[in-house]
Amino acid sequence: MHMDLVAALDIGGTKIAGALVDREGRILLRAQRPTPAHEDGDTVMRAAEEVLGELTSSGLWGRASAVGIGSAGPVDASAGTVSPVNVPGWRGYPLVERVRAVTGGLPVELVGDGVAMTAAEHWQGAARGHDNALCLVVSTGVGGGLVLGGKLHPGPTGNAGHIGHISVDLDGDPCPCGARGCVERIASGPNIARRAVESGWLPGPDGDTSAAAVADAARAGDPLAIASFERAAKALAAGIAATATLVEIDIAVIGGGVGKAGDVLFTPLRRCLREYATLSFVRDLTVAPALMGTDAGLVGAAAAALSGGARGGASGEASGAVGGAVGGAVTAGVNGAVGVR
Numbered sequence: 001m002h003m004d005l006v007a008a009l010d011i012g013g014t015k016i017a018g019a020l021v022d023r024e025g026r027i028l029l030r031a032q033r034p035t036p037a038h039e040d041g042d043t044v045m046r047a048a049e050e051v052l053g054e055l056t057s058s059g060l061w062g063r064a065s066a067v068g069i070g071s072a073g074p075v076d077a078s079a080g081t082v083s084p085v086n087v088p089g090w091r092g093y094p095l096v097e098r099v100r101a102v103t104g105g106l107p108v109e110l111v112g113d114g115v116a117m118t119a120a121e122h123w124q125g126a127a128r129g130h131d132n133a134l135c136l137v138v139s140t141g142v143g144g145g146l147v148l149g150g151k152l153h154p155g156p157t158g159n160a161g162h163i164g165h166i167s168v169d170l171d172g173d174p175c176p177c178g179a180r181g182c183v184e185r186i187a188s189g190p191n192i193a194r195r196a197v198e199s200g201w202l203p204g205p206d207g208d209t210s211a212a213a214v215a216d217a218a219r220a221g222d223p224l225a226i227a228s229f230e231r232a233a234k235a236l237a238a239g240i241a242a243t244a245t246l247v248e249i250d251i252a253v254i255g256g257g258v259g260k261a262g263d264v265l266f267t268p269l270r271r272c273l274r275e276y277a278t279l280s281f282v283r284d285l286t287v288a289p290a291l292m293g294t295d296a297g298l299v300g301a302a303a304a305a306l307s308g309g310a311r312g313g314a315s316g317e318a319s320g321a322v323g324g325a326v327g328g329a330v331t332a333g334v335n336g337a338v339g340v341r
């Protein structure tokens, strides 16, 4: 059997998605369950096992050589555990061990969801061809990941690049993480909406006070809605400029629901970036919207699985298949994204 596929698992607060993915990043089979986020840990795991069960019972399963997991964080890749903020039943939960148990002992690679999205954008999306990139997920929270020197840089625990909890406002609002003035506290969707409402912005007749509704109002010229997006853009620009100054990235890719706001976000973001990224070596920094959409988590988890196999986690035919994928011209991005740790 030619082991040319990897299994991918994308674990979030609302859904658990799984897929079998080929070496070009194509999704051949999908499965999904809602996350029973407020149930106990074993109930949440059963939902994940149902997703994996649909994959392992497929005729394609024999071609899978490794499993990649992208999970809502924090994760601890060195311990194989996850503690997703929005899934209280999982605290230090031994997800890697449990997944290995139901997938026949295949090698399992765990990364945070921001790192997974970064791997996907670097492999096939907006960061393709960039050796030094920061990718951000701006939605309910603000996460991210780094590509440095052509390789994904997850850090020892799989959380590096978590730009949402860099402080950009020294005496700013307290953040649930315990710090103050974090990027997330200003630029996440709920905080964009909160700031707009607190400043006096009134929603339309449908009463929608989501960040998407604020974006619509900003596009229509509402000054309070515009001001909230400008403030978010400023926080993101300060965090991105700090990152670029530290590690010399040349592109920042913005995904997540807020990233879909378009010019309402990107126009002030580009302007603010010129104000904060001023030194010669960061002046050419660009920002771009993410390209991978809702499959970024699965494709990124697949990239992580390929990297795990490439490090020798797989054996025999499996490592041959992974080696082929990593060496293949088509997956030049993966070649960069992998070889992780």
Ligand SMILES: [Zn+2]
Binding pocket: 164, 165, 166, 175, 176, 177, 178, 179, 180, 182, 184
């Ligand atoms: Zn914080």
